[in-house]
Amino acid sequence: MSPWATVQDDSQLTGRPLVVPGAGPYGGDLEIPEPLVTGGKKWADVDRDICMHAERFPTRRWWLAFGVALALLGVLVVSLAVLIYSGMGVVGVNHPVGWGTFIINFVFWIGIGHAGTLISAVLYLFRQPWRTGINRAAEAMTIFAVACAGIFPIIHLGRAWFAYWLVPYPNARGPLWVNFTSPLAWDIFAISTYALVSIAFWYLGLLPDLATVRDRATHPWRRRLYNALSFGWTGSQRMWRHYEAAYMILAGLATPLVFSVHTIVSFDFATSVMPGWHTTIFPPYFVIGAIFSGFAMVITLMTFMRGYFGMKNYITTNHMEAMAKILMFTGMMVGFAYTTEFFMAWYSGSEWEGFVFKNRAFGPYGWAYAIMFTCNAIVPQLFWWKKLRRHTWVLFTVSILVNVGMWFERYVIVVTSLHRDYLPSSWGMYSLTFWDYSILIGSFGLFFTLFLLFVRVLPVVAISEVKGVMDPRVARSAPTDSGAAAVTAGAAPGA
């Protein structure tokens, strides 16, 4: 009997190894890690628990959440219509602060979009089995966050309807290509690559699970649909062979991609000549910030998944604690970056640079700096205490605060560097208008609408991967001649 079978409930997890007295090879105690799936689940239970949300009629909770998200999405649509119809003047950007909430939101969402692929790819490469509980939802989060991020570079254009000029396609203008030395051109390539590779990675992971959903389907159309979506997945070892290879390669490619994308986003700032932007620390600083904010968002979402969708047995407190540790670690890295920036500004001897940082912390936007520093560098330090790491509400609150702080980090970077640069004559202030707020809030509407739809139609946990980390001794079902005991749905083939 596996010791894992004793853990019947998420609340029994302690975050410490299970001790089996006297089971060691030399008679000592055997310490084994706690199970990643609790509740003594069998493989067949996994299918049911996870596919359930995609199979039954949505709950009132889901409708409620979806309604709110849809309303927010409506806010976004109306706001964008007003923006395009009236002009860029409706939002707060001005001279000298030519970039405002749109770029802030863009970097914010792109940052959030980094944790999913990172969790999937990096943790996969590092063989961290606990990733299996959260990677699917985290990857979905990535894609939706990138989708949210993707609208901002387009709508922030003065003439958004010409955004397609950014694509280097043959044309009758000379041909006039794009300026490949511009970081914004790099952005286009980086973000589209990131979005598509993330989708590919996510979808590749979904293939076996789509087949599971298909096999559980009762309605023939549903079966056909999911069969088409799974490209006719059978689970044949000959498929698994290439699948595994490709999955590993994608993980290997996605990892540097994650780093490169936020590095390139940071180049938008780092390659400029603006003091406060023109700094070599930006790429690592941005990447760490992105991971930080992404993990915070994953914690936020996973808290919902655990509470709303009853995923506690798959996304256990141990998962949450692991993420809390990462959050604390990256929070310290971010804090280190903040401090290093100041040191570099002082050490460089550049007056412009020195002034910008002084102004950042103590100037008119000092309040934003304070929010940023507190939320990002100080609040995560709570996770030095195990109790707090494992406390749902503390985790949830901190994760929200971290994303507030990360939004303000981008606010501080974008606004404080621009509002007081080289010539004091051109200094100015920046403030948000109604539409700035509505578009920011609306982008959350887009994000949650997509996420809730995802929860509704696709397996939110990587079923096949979770099965792989379960103890067969617990998860197996009794040998019967008729096949899987748990499968009640599904018609016989080939009738």
Add this chain to the structure above:
Amino acid sequence: MNGRRKLVRLLVLVGLVAATGALAWTLSNARQGYEPRQPISFRHTRMPGAPDWQVTDAGEVVNAGGYDIPCVYCHTMPYKGRHSTVPSTAVCMNCHQSVGLGKEWVLRMQEYWERGQPIPWVKVHDLPDFVYYDHSAHLNARDASGALKLAEHDAEGRPMVACQHCHGDVAAMEIVSVQNPFNMQWCLDCHRKPEMDGGTDCVVCHR
């Protein structure tokens, strides 16, 4: 999958790509071939070119050819200013006080003249408003040796008016139409020729 289906799929794909390309190409060359109808059916074929006197069946001696009228007789400005200008009705009347009286289109023109109204010609060659084209800068441009860049002879050395480089042989057009793409690519094709040295800075045309 059998070969026939493969072929059909391939053809569909190729067809889609080709259609998209063709659509894009036509869109970027939307001006070429534009041939609007004018309020007065003025025939450029009758203006330049040598006279061709013929005897009709009725025994009249008529000119079936041109009248040796150079382009700049009517379009007065191309060597002097940015626009080549469309002639004022008064210029038409210079001749049509005494020539072609009673012909349908001449009568129409004279109606305009008598009403004191300008003739609402339809613009044939039309560049976007953000292109600042200067006829005089092109027609007067000379290379280092002092020769006109827009040569007044064709490749075989036969004389031709410099206007033809862009506008085509208007003298041969019953209805004037746009002979060239008149898009940026086409402008640049010429500007980039080493012997033209037209400059490819944006501000040469846009400002």
Add this chain to the structure above:
Amino acid sequence: MRPTDPHERPEPTALDRREFLRLGGTLAAASALATTGCQPPQEATIPFHDMPESLADGLGRARFYRTVLAGSPVQVTTREGRPILVAPPPDDRSGRGVALRHQAAIMDLYDPDRARHPLAVRRGQGAPVPASWAAIETEAIDRLRRAGSRAVLLTGPLASPGLAAAIAALGERTGLRHVAWSPLAADAAARAWEHAFGEPRPARPRLDRAAVILGLGAEFLDRPEEGFEPEFAARRVPDAEAGMSRFIQLEGRLTLTGASADERLRVRDSELAAVAAGLAHELVVGRGLGPLAGDPEVAAALAPFPLATVAERAGLDAARLGAIADELQAGAGRALVVAGGSASSTAQGPALELAALLLNETLGAFAAGLFESAAAPATGTAGALAALAAELRDGKVEALFIAGANPVYDAPAALDFATALEAVPFVLSLADRLDETSRYADYLAPASHPFECWGDAALPRGLFAVQQPVVQPLHDTRGLLDLLVGWGAALGDPAASAAVAAAAAALATPPEPAAAMPAPSPSPAYHYLRAEWAARLALDPASPAFRTAWEETLREGAWQGPAPAPLPGTFAPGAAALLAGLPPPATGLELQLYPHLALGDGRSANNGWLQEFPDPITRISWGGALSLAPRRFDEMGLANGDLLLVDAGHAQVVAPAYRHAGMHYDQVALPLGLGRTACGVIGNGTGPDAWPLRQLAGDQIVAAGLPVTIRRAGGHEALAFAQGSDVIDRDRRPIVPFTTRSAWESDPRAGTEQQEGGPSAWPAHDYPAERWAMAIDLSRCNGCGKCVLGCQAENNVPVVGRLGIIEGREMSWMRIDRYYDAPRRDGRWGAEVWDGPLAVVEEPQTLFEPMLCQHCANAPCETVCPFIATTHSADGLNQQIYNRCVGTRYCANNCPFKVRRFNFWEYSTARESALFRWLEPRLSRHADLNARAPMQMKNNPEVTVRSRGVMEKCSFCIQRIMAARAAATRAGRSGQRLPDGAVVPACLEACPTGAIVFGDLNDPGSAVARLAAQPRAMRLLAAIGVEPSISYLTKVRNDKA
């Protein structure tokens, strides 16, 4: 549907051949549809019906006319008959200058709020209704005939001899009396001259001849129309041929003039006369200098003003005043004292002016030829207006004709002109709009803009200029001279009758389009003026000689008449007695009312360009504020824009507060010309109306030195600042080259020190032909801002409105940064320097820096634009292509000079949709400011009118470069380099001081190449390696006494 069995592959639902063909056909049809749908819309090209021969070489090109505008000669550029630009005429020798108001006259001309036809105003009883010219003229002539000497014509200042003659002729016929009223007339100087020399005709100081200039509240740079700028600037460069001049200014408010001073002492207005007298006492009595030394009358008059006493009372350091006296003494024969400006409108004004004359006499300025005689300016006096108001009230005036004056708005409140007008049976207003005064009239006979009608002007140095129309009247309006000549003819004046007859004849003759000569004008004023002119030239009006002379005058803009009478006799020592009766200075706080630099007396207040023009010192646009000394401001705990109540006893005005550097502690100041209520939708209600604060003392208007109290009125009104921060610490931010003369003499590179950039990683691009560059000599620049308006007019720069400025959406391509130099702090650095510490702003050293696109060789903006909307041209220009710009604003962010301007809104079109207006009320305002007919006529067709969402910036006037290229090509010089001076950007054209030089850096002989090679030249921000094309030449402060 796909099978679930992976190896079973039944017929896929692919297209069969027929479907393929069907689909292909649909696609082809769709593309054909799209193609035809995307063909260019059919556009008409409308030729002339009969093209005038005069256009034969000018179609599509600018034409230039010289004319005169409000007494200043100007050059007007027209395109296809539309005036689009006003610039100072090249080689002008009239002694007058072009002010911002003249440059912005284009906007006045196309002002949509002008009256477009005659109106029966009916004294404001009900809405005005249209009237006919015939009815108005009939009644006017009838009234003139009947009223006799009980008819009065009230005009503004009259610079036109022709108009004066016509008025005089009418007066002879009917007894019509003429009263001129100019609210800003400075008659203190005339009084002083009358006292001292017996003739109220002030001579004109020649600043270019003086080595030492002492300004006693002088405002010669604040009044550009007086034309002092070029002469002053000529000796402001350290290497000036005649030597650099030294300018010491004593004033209470930091003025544009004071900002150029080498040394500046804060003396409040009412104290200035005493301080001037103190200096005179020191020189004449104390040191026995000059012809007046030993004169008992002078000595007696100066007796109360020993320097020490005066200095103590004014709170000045006596030693510093003594040093000034030393300098004046040492510079005797080359030293000049200039008084005037707002300080002369104090009760002590005449005494101040007289003290200045006394000093000049003592220093031998008159004898040394530092003054030139000038024609007497025609100004009205407050006394005449007061008398008229009394007559009106007493019912002694039967008919009042008001032309070019707006007394209801700008007359002293005590006269209560509005009530006085009610007592007049017939009031005819000849204004260009239904202004404050016209509302009390019976009729409004709309006046033409000076660009639409004939006129003339007498200029200070004896020149006579013709005001020739440059456009047909846009509306049903008439010129004043046309009207008066018509009335004169109706009343039997022979000269007027002849003119009207000639005009009628011209009208009857059909114009000959092909004629070589322009047709005679059907304007009576034209014929009247020609007759006048013929008399002036003593030529037969019909003779060819006259015709030649007349045409030459029109072409050259002016005709040199006899020089003005020489300077009036000698200084009468008895005049010094005026000092004895010097009223005591105000106790406590005193108020100065000064004319708004751009708006002047406010007659052009409905002009968006002028309203939006930021004051060079306060940097406030769209309105004005009460200037307080920084220390007082801080003591009161104010913030810029806090509303204050100014109480002058007889009137109270609420105005926002402004922390004005260099202000005297006991003085506050408020601009005049604001707060109009009936000028039009653009200017109505901008800023506080300060006119009521002026006081009528006898026949003199006191506009400065007024004792006032101020207190918080509660509330706040955001000021539309066009600048972010004021103070720079050049140790930290060496962005303005500045040094002193002594430092410059020991090191000509002094002031240009900055951190050098590292080596470039790349080889530089080469510029095979021209390389356009600019040099701006900060020593010459006085910050007047005419380059800004010139640029705005030339380049179709929109007006963004007050809210636009507050939100930071200004569009001007050129700006003049004004900084106060923080003293060097030996490496210590306090953040407070940015907040304008008292030590810096109490006695500020003002630095002006015209800022425009630097056309950097390594332009950071170009690198970051992904759309290739901005790149570098082969001749060194940073090109901005609007049609390619999609508006990432990345370039503006990455511009270290912040000269790029983004179109946050569609300024150039009026979008009428109700939804739109509901969503964005601001947009209606933009349409009001930029897009109401006939405003669009102001646009320069050579420059794209930008749509929303695109970035724009200075192009070095690429349209002028291309025009010069095309002209060279036409002249057979295609491919050759343009000669120096072939391209004149609009800012350079507008600059009165020659501070801006433009040309080809690759041509070693060009002016710009020589300047750029000077040790004084500095290219900004070398540390970041952007390699600007603009060289700034160090501003040198003359610290050598």
Add this chain to the structure above:
Amino acid sequence: MMPTSTRGLLGHFCTPDEALAAAARVRDAGYRHFDFLTPFPVHGMEEAMGQKRSWIPWVTGVLAICGILFALGLQYWAMVFDWPLNHGGKPFNAWPAFIPITFEAMVFWAALGSAVVAVIAGKRDTIPQPPPLLVETGATVDRFVLWISATDPRWEPAEVEAFVRSLGANGVRFVDVSGGNDA
């Protein structure tokens, strides 16, 4: 040509270890046309079944190089050759600025290409009669299903059945699916 029917033998196991052991024995017994259907990848199954390593990494490598060449070529051609423009004083061939896009293009080509090829390869890399999709076997739930195809050279129904039963498989049965196995 497509087979009109699929014939073979099914048997399933309850744990991956049993499946691995069975796979090794089937391989050692000399069967070639056999396959395993598993709900999740079983480590070691490749070796147990005697498969070679997947060739997908080679595809990735080639595509990565293609991506690099494409991006570098496009950028160099557009910026240096086709229309060189002076952007901020940089040389036309500002190669450091080309690196980011080159990297992204490499990842783009390699990653998407690998994913697509892997999916296609998984469906192509098969035995003549691959196992039919039999939902009730629970191959996507918790069963590790062994399939030996009738096309195997060593196919001998009775022998095969006995062999599979000897492996400890459950639910051993012959399957004969004819025609379109349309779900």
